[in-house]
Amino acid sequence: MLEAGGLAYEITLPPCITEKVAAADQNDLALEIHSVLNLDGNAGRFSFYGFTNAIEREFFEALISVASIGPKSAARAFSLPMSRIAHAIDQGDHAFLQTLPGIGQQKARDIVAKLQGKVTKFLLIQEGHPPAQAAIPDFADEALAVLLQLEYKRAEAETMIRSTLERVPNIANAEDLLAEIYRQKAT
Numbered sequence: 001m002l003e004a005g006g007l008a009y010e011i012t013l014p015p016c017i018t019e020k021v022a023a024a025d026q027n028d029l030a031l032e033i034h035s036v037l038n039l040d041g042n043a044g045r046f047s048f049y050g051f052t053n054a055i056e057r058e059f060f061e062a063l064i065s066v067a068s069i070g071p072k073s074a075a076r077a078f079s080l081p082m083s084r085i086a087h088a089i090d091q092g093d094h095a096f097l098q099t100l101p102g103i104g105q106q107k108a109r110d111i112v113a114k115l116q117g118k119v120t121k122f123l124l125i126q127e128g129h130p131p132a133q134a135a136i137p138d139f140a141d142e143a144l145a146v147l148l149q150l151e152y153k154r155a156e157a158e159t160m161i162r163s164t165l166e167r168v169p170n171i172a173n174a175e176d177l178l179a180e181i182y183r184q185k186a187t
Helices: 015-023 052-066 069-078 082-091 094-097 105-115 120-124 138-149 154-167 174-186
Strands: 001-005 007-009 030-039 042-052
Touching: 001 042, 015 042, 030 052, 042 052, 042 069, 052 082, 052 105, 069 105, 082 094, 082 105, 082 120, 094 105, 138 154, 138 174, 154 174
Parallel strands: none
Antiparallel strands: 001 007, 030 042
């Protein structure tokens, strides 16, 4: 439920989006909304579907462009990361698509027939925030500078420092850290 300007809006989040939203900072959360007008006789009611970015919303809209898929079915189907679903569509993997909630054999065929070859940009949707890496101690910066001077690539040097500090957490200075890195490389 979202309150804005004295009004409350009920926003449906697909399961894979719910996980991302739960991990996000709630004070700095922005959602891309897809709204659907449901008509029942002379009355209409809006349904809102929320996504963490415009690409996810566009993928949802692409999925509901398939004649046999409505917004409720599409939202339920996104129980796995959208990039995996896009990959299955691109590969024509009917069996995988049938494992999604509410997607049977015929709907899987319809999805592949309509969207195969058209989901390339959705293959790169991030599955979540990368896990935060622990900060390295100040003396590790000195060790990093030495490794860079020895022509190690930055990513490789940082990986060596992190793995060494994980294995031997009681290292207290750059000299000991470099010595331990050397010992590990020698074995």
